[in-house]
Amino acid sequence: MxxxxxPNSLDRDGMGQATWKELMANLExxxxxxxxxxxxxxxxxxxxxRKNVATFIQPNMDVLEIGCGPGTFSESLQDVNxxxxxxxxxxxxxxxxxxxxxxxxxxxxxxxxxxxxxNSFDRVCCLFSFRDFHDKAKGLSEILRVxxxxxxxxxxxxxxxxxxxxxxxxxxxxxxxxxxxxxxTKDKNHPWKWLAKTYTHFxxxxxxxKMMREVGFSEVKGRLYWPFFMAERFVAKKPESPDxxxxxxxxxx
Numbered sequence: 001m002x003x004x005x006x007p008n009s010l011d012r013d014g015m016g017q018a019t020w021k022e023l024m025a026n027l028e029x030x031x032x033x034x035x036x037x038x039x040x041x042x043x044x045x046x047x048x049x050r051k052n053v054a055t056f057i058q059p060n061m062d063v064l065e066i067g068c069g070p071g072t073f074s075e076s077l078q079d080v081n082x083x084x085x086x087x088x089x090x091x092x093x094x095x096x097x098x099x100x101x102x103x104x105x106x107x108x109x110x111x112x113x114x115x116x117x118x119n120s121f122d123r124v125c126c127l128f129s130f131r132d133f134h135d136k137a138k139g140l141s142e143i144l145r146v147x148x149x150x151x152x153x154x155x156x157x158x159x160x161x162x163x164x165x166x167x168x169x170x171x172x173x174x175x176x177x178x179x180x181x182x183x184x185t186k187d188k189n190h191p192w193k194w195l196a197k198t199y200t201h202f203x204x205x206x207x208x209x210k211m212m213r214e215v216g217f218s219e220v221k222g223r224l225y226w227p228f229f230m231a232e233r234f235v236a237k238k239p240e241s242p243d244x245x246x247x248x249x250x251x252x253x
Contacts, residue, residue, distance in 0.1 A: 012203030013136050013211075018132040021217075023198065024174060024192035027069075027132070028090045033184050034070055035051055040184070041177045042230055049156050049231050050076060053125055056154050056235070059123040064146065066111050066139075067129020071095030074104060083116070087107050111139030116146045126155045131198050136208070142217045147238040153207075153217065157233040158199050158223045166204070173199050212236045 007018035015023070030037070038046050050073050057063055068074050069086035075098045082104040084095050096200050099106075109115045112135050113124075115134050124143050131242040133139040143153055149220045158173075173196040181192035205219045205222040217236035225231045 007242070010197070010201050012207060013127075014134050014138075014199075017134065020132075023132060023194055024088060026194040028088050029191040031070055031094055031253060033089065035072055037184050040180050043228065045228060045230060046226070049225055049233075050127060052225070052233065053127060053154050053156050056152060057123050057125075058200055060146075064116070064121045064124045066114075066124060066126045066143070067132060068092070068095050069129070071098035073125065073127050075099045083107060083121070085111075085114070099135055100147065100200075103132045110134070113120055114142045114146055118145055119148045120146050120149050124151070124153045126153075126157070128157055130157050131188075131202050137211055137215060140212055140217070144238055146215050149238055151238045151242045153212075153236045153238075156231055158202060159229050159232040160199070160202055161224055161229070162234070163204075163207050165229065166200075168203075170200055172230075205234075208234065231238050 005014075006067060007016040010019050042049075050056040053073070053075060057077060057080060060081070062081045062083075063077065064083045064085060065074050066085050068086045069082060071094060074082050074095065076086050082099070083106075084092065084099060084104050085107045086092050086095070087108065089108055089109045092108055095104075096106055107115060111129075111133050121137040124147055129138065130139075136192060140153075147153065158169065160169060166189060177192055177195060178190075181187055181190040185192075205224075209220045209222045212234065216239070218239045220234070222234045222237070
């Protein structure tokens with residue numbers, strides 16, 4: 001079934017342009033208390049998740065972080081060639097200060113149209129940004145293009161293994177997360193309301209594993225982080241062979 005591309009659409013495969021632009025505005029509004037709220041609502045587990053993603057990165061690697069936000073993950077990396085990409089110039093401005101201009105390259109752009117060369121990166125990381133792609137399959141295809149053969153994509157995002165966990169996640173994000181965000185921001189219309197909204201429409205681990213394989217990734221793995229199962233991690237490899245395939249062209253007629 002083709003993805004719904006109407007301006008206000010929002011489903012597990014992406015979102016319309018109007019919805020995406022509204023989401024971006026809300027994400028920018030989180031900047032002043034981004035790390036504080038995230039640490040509280042994840043019970044401090046977000047630091048452990050970032051450390052786990054970092055274990056896949058070795059010194060001197062070429063690394064791309066898509067949706068780098070204010071630089072929370074990238075600033076922790078040492079001895080790598082890091083490229084920080086985000087659609088928001090406001091997010092990038094904060095990331096430049098935290099990561100340091102001398103330590104990274106900063107690029108404004110979106111996952112679905114990466115302004116980067118083919119076969120450029122050993123690792124591509126998405127930490128809580130995959131959920132916000134406006135076209136997930138197209139974004140994955142672009143990631144495959146810029147990865148070097150044998151390179152890895154590592155995604156960390158909100159956990160959803162099945163419908164039951166999805167229900168529990170919606171309850172958590174609709175109550176505890178909203179309560180914490182309202183207290184910290186002192187604003188009843190705080191931007192974390194969008195977190196609950198995007199999670200509601202987020203797909204399951206099996207759905208995205210299938211999508212990654214269809215795009216052309218191999219050795220695709222997905223798992224929940226324990227003990228709270230609040231987040232999930234995907235690892236997928238770009239095949240060594242040049243015969244991998246990206247998204248097929250739409251048939252004529």
